[in-house]
Amino acid sequence: MKELVLPSPAAPAAPAQRKRMLPPFSRPTVAPRWAALALAIWCTVGLNQAWWARLSQLAQEQSLSGTEQLWTALVLTAATFLWFMLLSWPGLRRIGWSVTLVTAAAVQYFMLHYGIVVDPSMVRNALQTNTSETMALMGSGLLLHVLLYAGLPMAVLWAGVRLQPGAWRRDLWRSALLVLAGFGVVGLGAKLLYKPMAPLVRNHTEIRFLINPLSTLVSVGNVTLKPLFKSKRPFQRISEDAALGASYTPPLKRATAAGVAAGHKPPLLVLVVGETARSDHFGLNGYPRNTTPEMEARHVISWRNVRSCGTNTLASVPCMFSHLGKEGFEGRKFEYENLLDVLQQAGLRVDWLDNQAGCKGVCNRISNAQADKIASAAALSQWCKDDECLDQIMVEQLDQRLKALQAAGEPQGTVLVLHQMGSHGPAYHRRSSPANKRFLPECATHVTSDCSRGQLVNVYDNSIVETDHFVSRTIDWLQTQQDRFETGLIYLSDHGESLGENGLYLHGLPYVIAPDVQKHVPWVLWPGTLLARTQVAERCLRAGTDAALTHDHFYHSVLGLLDVRSSTYRTQLDAFASCRPATRQDAA
Incomplete structure (x- = not known):
C-alpha cells in the first residue's frame, strides 16, 4: 500500500513575489x-x-x-x-x-x-x-x-x-x-x-x-x-387717499361745461402683462412679417418706442406696477403698495389670473388665481400639455372671474389682469398652438444655439402670432360685455429677448449691458369705449405712437384712463394726458 502524501504548506512568498500579487490598482x-x-x-x-x-x-x-x-x-x-x-x-x-x-x-x-x-x-x-x-x-x-x-x-x-x-x-x-x-x-x-x-x-x-x-x-x-x-424694508401704504373721479358720479348728476351729462357705465379694463415679447417682432410696429394681423384688424393702437424697467420678469413686473419708476423702485427704502392696491382701495374690483410663475408679489393683496388650478377638465385637455398651458386657457375663464367679482354686488368698475406665458424661452415651440405655427420650419428644441437663425426666428414669431390671437380673443370677449361696461384693454410686455444676436440668447442680462432687444417692448391699447370716459382723443393717440415711453408711464396711465384720483398720480407720466382737452391736476 502506497503512503498517502499530503502537500506541504506553501512557503511564504518572497518580497518580490508579494509585490507582484498586489492589486493592479492602488489609490494614491x-x-x-x-x-x-x-x-x-x-x-x-x-x-x-x-x-x-x-x-x-x-x-x-x-x-x-x-x-x-x-x-x-x-x-x-x-x-x-x-x-x-x-x-x-x-x-x-x-x-x-x-x-x-x-x-x-x-x-x-x-x-x-x-x-x-x-x-x-x-x-x-x-x-x-x-x-x-x-x-x-x-x-x-x-x-x-x-x-x-x-x-x-x-x-x-x-x-x-x-x-x-x-x-x-x-x-x-x-x-x-x-x-x-x-x-x-x-x-x-x-x-x-x-x-x-x-x-x-x-x-x-x-x-x-x-x-x-x-x-x-x-x-x-x-x-x-x-x-x-440686512433689515427688511418696512411696508408703506400709498392708497389711503385713492378715490374715484367725476366720471363715476351717478347718471344725470355730473355737471359739465355744457350743462348736465348722463353718467357712464362701469369700466371694465383688462391689463395683459405680456412675457418676453420684442417690439421689433410685432407686425404692428413695422416688422416685415405680419405677426399681429388679428390685433391690427381690431384697430388697436401700438406704441413703437417703449423701454422696460428690467430684463427679467422678477425685476420688471413689480417695477411696472410701482408708482416710483425704475430709478426710484431700484433705490427704494420701503416696500410699497402698488397700482392694484390703489385701484382696489378706490372702489374697483381687481383680479389677477396667472399663466406664469406667479405675480412676483404684485397680487398679494387682491383676488388672484393660477389658471391651470381652476380650469375645467375640458379646458386642461384642450390647452395644456406637459404641465404647461397656452394662454388661451385664460380666455376660457374670463366669464368665471368676472362673475366671481360681481358676487358681492354690482361693482363700480372692474380690472382683470392676465399674466401670460407669452414667448417665454427657450422652449418657444411650446408657446403656440398648431393653428398658429405659420412660419416653418421652426426650432423644435429648447437648445436654441443648436437651431439655425431662421428656425429660431420662425418659432419665436409663431409665439407672437399666438399672443396676437390670445389678445384678440380677449378683445372679442370684451366686446360682448359692452352692454354693461365701458371696455378697454392694455397689453404691455415685461421685457424682450435675444435671439442669437452677438451670440446671446434668452434674457436677463444686467440692464446696463443688456442689448436693446431685451429692453425694447410692445405696448398696445385697444381703446374700446373706455377712452371717452376721460375724454381722451383717439386720433391724438394714434398720431403719437412714436413717443418715447417706458414702464414708468404704466402706473400713471392706468390711473388716468380709469379716472382714479391719487396723490401718487403724475400727469407728466400719463401717456394719455396730452390727448385730453384739459390735463388733470391731481399732483404736481
Whole structure:
C-alpha cells in the first residue's frame, strides 16, 4: 500500500513575489490642499471657457500680453483654490467640492449655449422659476456637459484618490502657507493686472460675471445671505387717499361745461402683462412679417418706442406696477403698495389670473388665481400639455372671474389682469398652438444655439402670432360685455429677448449691458369705449405712437384712463394726458 502524501504548506512568498500579487490598482493618497489646487486648475482651464473666449473677442480693444494672460490664469486659480480650501473640512470637502463642480459645469453650459451671465438678478429670477420652466432648460446636452466637466474630476476625487485623513491637523502649517501664497498671488496679480484689465471691466461689465464658479457663488451669496444681515424694508401704504373721479358720479348728476351729462357705465379694463415679447417682432410696429394681423384688424393702437424697467420678469413686473419708476423702485427704502392696491382701495374690483410663475408679489393683496388650478377638465385637455398651458386657457375663464367679482354686488368698475406665458424661452415651440405655427420650419428644441437663425426666428414669431390671437380673443370677449361696461384693454410686455444676436440668447442680462432687444417692448391699447370716459382723443393717440415711453408711464396711465384720483398720480407720466382737452391736476 502506497503512503498517502499530503502537500506541504506553501512557503511564504518572497518580497518580490508579494509585490507582484498586489492589486493592479492602488489609490494614491493625496493631501486635501493639493487636491484643492488640482480642482482649482481644472476650473481655470476647463470651466472658464466663456471667460477666455470673451477675452479673446475683446483682444482688438485691449490685448493682453502672454505674461498678463499667465497672471490672469494664476489669479483665477488662486482665487478658486481659496474657495476649495474653505470647503476642505473633513466630512464636507468631497460634497462641497462636488457641488461646486456640478454648479460650475451647469453654469458654463448656459453661458456657452445661451450667452447668459449669472448675476444676482439672474439668480433671483432662477429661484422663482417654476418646475415646468426649469425642465425646459434641461436636456441631454446639459447632462453630457456636466458629466464631462464635473463628472471626470468627481470620479477621480471619489474613486481615484484617497484624501489623507487628519491631514488638516498634522499639516495645518503647510496648508496655511499655501493659503497665504494664494492670497499673495491674488493681491499681486490684481496690482499687475489693474492697468490692462480696468478698461475692459469698466466698458464690458459682463466679463466679471463670466468668472466661473466664483461669480456664481458671489451672486448666490448676494441673494441668499445678504438679506440675512440686512433689515427688511418696512411696508408703506400709498392708497389711503385713492378715490374715484367725476366720471363715476351717478347718471344725470355730473355737471359739465355744457350743462348736465348722463353718467357712464362701469369700466371694465383688462391689463395683459405680456412675457418676453420684442417690439421689433410685432407686425404692428413695422416688422416685415405680419405677426399681429388679428390685433391690427381690431384697430388697436401700438406704441413703437417703449423701454422696460428690467430684463427679467422678477425685476420688471413689480417695477411696472410701482408708482416710483425704475430709478426710484431700484433705490427704494420701503416696500410699497402698488397700482392694484390703489385701484382696489378706490372702489374697483381687481383680479389677477396667472399663466406664469406667479405675480412676483404684485397680487398679494387682491383676488388672484393660477389658471391651470381652476380650469375645467375640458379646458386642461384642450390647452395644456406637459404641465404647461397656452394662454388661451385664460380666455376660457374670463366669464368665471368676472362673475366671481360681481358676487358681492354690482361693482363700480372692474380690472382683470392676465399674466401670460407669452414667448417665454427657450422652449418657444411650446408657446403656440398648431393653428398658429405659420412660419416653418421652426426650432423644435429648447437648445436654441443648436437651431439655425431662421428656425429660431420662425418659432419665436409663431409665439407672437399666438399672443396676437390670445389678445384678440380677449378683445372679442370684451366686446360682448359692452352692454354693461365701458371696455378697454392694455397689453404691455415685461421685457424682450435675444435671439442669437452677438451670440446671446434668452434674457436677463444686467440692464446696463443688456442689448436693446431685451429692453425694447410692445405696448398696445385697444381703446374700446373706455377712452371717452376721460375724454381722451383717439386720433391724438394714434398720431403719437412714436413717443418715447417706458414702464414708468404704466402706473400713471392706468390711473388716468380709469379716472382714479391719487396723490401718487403724475400727469407728466400719463401717456394719455396730452390727448385730453384739459390735463388733470391731481399732483404736481
